[in-house]
Amino acid sequence: MSLFRIVQKNLKKNLSFYSLYLGSVAFVLMIFYFSISFGSNDLIVSRLMGDNKLQAMIKVVLPLLMAFVLFYMSYSNTFFMKRRMKELSIYALLGFNKRKVILILFLENIFICLLALGIGIIVGGIVYIALIQIVIQWLSISLDESSIVWFNSDAVLITVSFVALALIVLLFSNYRFIRKHTLLDLVKVEGTREKPIQLKLWKAMVGFVSLVAGYILALDIKRGADSLWVTVGFAPLSMLTFILIVVGTILSIHSFLPYALNKIKAAKHSFYRDTMIITIPQFVQRITSNSRTLIVSTLISATALGLLGAGVITFYYPVKAIERTNPAAFEFPIQGEGLTQKALGIVKQNVDADHIQSKQTTILEVQSSSKNLPFEYSAKEKAGFDLISASDYQSSLVLQGDAQSMNDLTGNQAIFIKYNQNNVDERGKVYTLIPPQGKPIDIDIKYTTLENTISFANSVGTLVVPDTLYQQIQATGVPSRQIMSIYGEGLRSNSVVHAQLIPLFADNVYFQSAIGKRTTFLQANSSSLLISIFASTIFLISTGSILYFTNISNTYSKINDFRILEKLGYRKSKIKKIVNYQIFITLIIPYILGSLHSIFALECFKTLMPNLIGDSSAFWLPEIVAIGIFTVIYGVYYLITQYSSYKVIWGRKVKVANASPPPNSKGYVSSFGKRRARSYK
Template sequence: MSVFTAVQKNLKKNISFYMLYLISVSVVLMLFYFSISFAGNEQILEKLMGNTKLKSMINIVLPLLMIFVLFYMSYSNKFFMKRRMKELGIYTLLGFKKRKITQILFLENILICAISLVIGILLGSVLFKGLMTFVINILELSIDSSQISLFNNEAIVITTLFVCIAMLVLLISNYIFIKKTSLLSLIRTEEKHEKQIKLNLWKAILGIASLLAGYVLAIDIKRGTDSLWLTIGFSPISMLTFILVVIGTICSIQFFIPYTLQKIKLNKKLFYRDTSIIVIPQFVQRVYTNARVLILTTLISATALCLLAAGVITFYYPVKAIDRTNPAAFEFPAEDTELVNRAIDTVERELGKSNNLTHTTQMIQVTSSSEKLPYEYSVKEKPSFDLISESNYKEAIKLRGDNVPELSLSNNNVIFVEYNKNQDDETGMSYQLNLSSSEKVNVTVQETTLNNTLSFANSVGTLIVSDQLYEEALGYELPTQTVISIYGENLRDNKELHEQLSSLFSDEPRFQSAVGRETTYIQENSAALLISIFASAIFLIATGSILYFTNLSNAYSKINEFSILNRLGFEKRKLKSIVSKQILITLVVPYVIGSIHSIFALESFKALMPNLIGDSSAFWFPELIGIGLFTIIYIIYYQITKFSCYKVIFNKQ
C-alpha cells in the first residue's frame, strides 16, 4: 500500500474525527489572517488610533498569537498521535518503516492544514472587508471603503509561511516521537493503565491557601496608598500574586478537588446513587489524570476572559464617563468676545433661540498656602483652586436637566468637586485660601461631589463656595476665567453643529464638545477592542477544542466499560446521563476557576483606572459581557463534545 493510498483511506475513515480540528484551525487562521490584514492597513490604523501607537500594540499581540496557535496545533497533533498508536503499530507489523509512517502523518497534516489555510484566508478576507466597511460607516471615517481590497497579499504570504513553519514543527515532532517509540509500545499504548490517585492533604491545603492569598493580594490594590502594591512596589507584588495564583491553580486542581470528591464518597446519601457511584469516581480519576490539561485550560480561560473584559472596559467606560467629563453639549472660553458672539450666532442659526440654553460661569482662581493639598489642586499648569458660586452651580445643574441639589453653605464651608472617586476623600479637610498677600480665609470641605458642571479641560480643583464668600473673593485682584456652556435637547449628538463650532475654535484646546469627545474615544479604542476580541476568541476556541479532544479521548478509552454497564441493565438514557455529567464536570473546572481568576484580576485592573463616575455598574457590565460570551462558547463546546462522545460510545458498542 502506497503512502498516498494510506493517507486517503485514513482521512476518509476518520473524517468526522478530524472535522472539529479542521474547523477550529480554520477559524483560528481566519482570525490570525484578519489580524495581519488589519495590522498592514496603514490608512485604517492612522484614522483609528494613530499608526505608531496601534502598530506597537499589534506587534506585541501578534507574536503571542503565533506562539499560542502553534502550541494549539502541536497539542492537537499530539492528541491524534496518541489516538492512532495502535494503527501505526499495525503499519509497522505490515512492513512500513518509521520514515514511511512519518511521511503518512506529514501528508495528512499537509492536507488538513492546506484545507484549513484556504478556508481561513477566504473567511478572513470576507470578515476583514465586511468588518472594515462596517467600522468606516459607523465611525464615519474619511476612507473610501471600496478601495479596501478583498484579499491582502502580504497577509496571505505571512499566514501561509506561518502554516508552513507549523507543519515543519509537527513533522520534526512526529519523527522524533516515532523514532523513539518501540513497536510494542505502539501496539499497547491504549492498554496503559490510568494513573493511581495519590491524595495529599497538605498539597490540597496549599492549593486553597495559595489561591486565597493571591486573591487577597489582588484586591489589596483597592486600598490605595495603604496597599502593599504601593508600599512595597507594583512589580514584586504583581509577580507574587501571579505565582500564588498559578501554584494555587495547580495544587487545587491536582490535589484539592480529587481530595474533596474522595471525601464526598464517604457520604452515602450523595454517593450511593445509580449515576453518582459511577460519575464521581470517574471524575476524580479524570481530574487527576488530566490535571495538566485542566490547569492549562483554566489559566488560558482566565487570560482570555481578562483580555476580553479589559478590552470591553477600555472601550465602554470612557464613553460612559463622557456625561460627567463633558457635562455640557458644548463649552468654550469667553475671553474673545467676537469669537463668542460668532459661536452663539452659529448655535442659534442651527437650532433657533428657543432650542438651546446658554450658561456663563466665572471662576476665581485662588492659591492656597496649606501644606496638604488635593491632587486636583496641583495637576494644572498653575496650581490653584477654581471658586464657583453656589447659585451659579445650581443654575447650571438646572439647565442641564438634572435635579438641583439642596445646598446650604455657610461662609466657611465648601463643596469639593472630585476628579477621581479613587482618590483620597477630602471631606473634613481645611484649606487656607490666599485672597491677597495679607488677606487669607480658611475653608472646610463640607462634602465632595462628582457632579461637576464644567469639563476638566476648563476647571480642575473646583470649590463650590457660598455666594457671600464668592462676592468677597471678587473684591480682590484675583485672576478669573469665564466659560460659556451650551445645553439643549438632542444637542449632545449634533455632529453638524460640532463641525461648525470646532472650525471656529480650531486653535483653542479649551473648546469642548460632548459628541466630539465621544467620537474621539470610540475611534481611539475601537481598534484595541477588536484586537482583544480576536485574541481572546483564539484562546477560547483553542481551549474549548483542547477540552473536546481530552473528553473524546476519555470516551474512546471507556467504550468497554459502558458496554459492560449496558449489559448490566443500564438503559441508553441513563448511560447518556452519565456521559454528559462526566463531560460537564470536566468543563466546569476551567470555567469556574478561570472565571474567578478573571474577576479578581479585573478588580486589580479597575483599581488602576480612574473612577470618574463613581458607578460600579459601569465596570461590572463589561465583565458580565465577557463572562456571558465565555459561557456561550463553553455551552457550544459542551453540546458538541457531548454528542461526539455519544457517537463514539454507542456506535462502537
C-alpha cells in the first residue's frame, strides 16, 4: 500500500477528531488573508485612513499573530502525536522506519493545511468584500468598485508562504518527537503513571500575595497625583506590576489553587460525597499536570481581552464624546453677516425650517491674575477665561435637549465648565478677573459641570456668570467674539448639509461639524478596530482549542477510570457530572484570571485617557463587550468539549485514539514476516 493511500485512510477515519483543528486553522488563515488583503490595497487604505496607520498596525500585529499561530499549530500537532502512539507503534512493528513515519505525518499535515488554506482564502475573500462594502456604506465613501478585488495575489502569496513555514515547523516538530522516542516508548507511553504531587505552602502564598499586590498597584494609578505611578514613575511601576501579575499567575495556578483544593479534603462533610471524593483529587492532579497549559492560556486570554477592550474603548469612547465636544450640529465664529446668512440658507434648503434652531452666543475674553489657575485656563491659544451669560447658557442647554438648570447664581458666583472629569474640584475656589477698565473682580466658583454649550475648539476655560455681572464686565470693553450654533432634528448626521458647508469654511479651523468630526474619526479608526477585534478573536479561539485538546487528552487518559466507576455502580448521569466538573475547572481558571487581569489592565489604561463625558458606562461598556465575547467563545468550547468527552467515553470510538488499522498490503505483511527482527531505527 502506498504512503498516499495510508494518509488518505488515516484522514478519512480521523476526520471527526481533526475537524475542530481544521476549523480553527481555517479561521486563523481566513483572518490572516483578510488582514493582508485589507492592508495591501493602497486605494482603500488611503481613502479609509489618510496616513499609514493601518499598514503600520498590520506590520506590528501580523508577526505576533504568525508567532502565536505557529505555537498553536505546533501544540495541537504534539497533542495529536501523543494520541496516536499506538498507531505509530504499529507502523514500527510493520517495518516502517522513522523516516517513513515522519513522511506519513508530514503528508497528513500537508493535506490538512492545504484544505484549511483553501477554506481560509475563499471565506477570507468573501468576508473582505462584505466588510469593505459595510464600511463604505457606513462611512458614505465614494469608491470605485473595481478597486475591491476578491482574489488578491499578494495576499495569497503571503498566506501560502506562511502555510509553507508552518509545515516546515510541523515537520521539524514531528522529527524531534519521533527521533527521541523508541519503539518501547511508543507502546508504553499511555501506560505511564502520573507522578505524585508535592505542594509547597510557600509557593502558594507567594503566588497569592504577588497577584493581590499586582492588582493593588494597578488600582493605585487611580489616586492621581498622590499615586505611586506619579511619585515613583510610570515605567518602573508598570514593569513591577507586570512582573507581579505574571509571577502571581504562575505560582497561583501551579501551587495556590492545588493547595487550596487539597485543603478541602480536610472538610469531611463536603469532601466525602459520591462525586466530590473523585473530582477534588482529580482537580488537584489536573491543575498541576496541566499547569503550563493553564498558565499560557490565562496570560494569552488576558492579553487578548486587554487588546480587545483597549481597542473598543479607544474607538467607542471618542465617538461617544463627540456629543459633548461638539454640542451643536454645526458651529462657527461669526465673521460677517453675509457668510452667516449663506450658511443658514444652506441648512434651510436641505432641512425643514421648522426643525432648525440657531443660537448666537457672545463670549467675553478676560484675563486673570490668580495663581494655580485650572488646566483649562492655560489650554487656550490665548490664556484666559471665556465668559458667557447664564441666560445664554440656559437657552443653549434647552436647544441641546438638556433641562439642566443652574440659574440660582447671584453676585459674583459662577459655573466653571470643566474640560474633563479629573480629580481636581474647583468648587469654592476664587479667581480674580482683570477687566481692561475698573477694579479686579473676584469670581466664586459655585458649581462645576461637564455640560458645555460651545465646542472646545471655540471655547475652553469657560465661566458661566450671572447676566448682571456679565453685562458689567462687557461694559469694560473686554475683547469678545460671537459664535453661531445650529441645532436641528437629524442635523447631526446630515452629511449633505456638511458637504455644502465645507466650501464656505474651507480654511477655518474653528468651523465645527458633528457629522464631519464623527466621519473623520470613523475613517481613521474603523480599520484599526477591525484588526484588533480579529487579532483578539484569534487568540481567544486558539486558547480555547488548546484547552479543548487538553481536556480530551485528559479524558482519554482516564477512560479506564470511568469504566471502573460504571462497574462500581455509578450512574451515567453521575459520571457526566464528574466529567463536567473536570472540564469546567480547566476552562474557568483562564476565564476568571484572564478576565481579572484584563479588567485591572484596562483600569490603568482608562486612567491615561481624559474622561471628557464623566459617564463611567462609556468605559465599562467596552469591557463588558470584551468579556461577553470571551464568555461566548469559552461557552461554545465548553459545550463542544463536553460533547466530545461523552463521545470518547460512551459513544462511537474516536479513530485517532485507537490507531488506524495497519496497512493490509500483502507486500508489507510479508516484508514484516521476513524482517520481524528488524529494529526500529
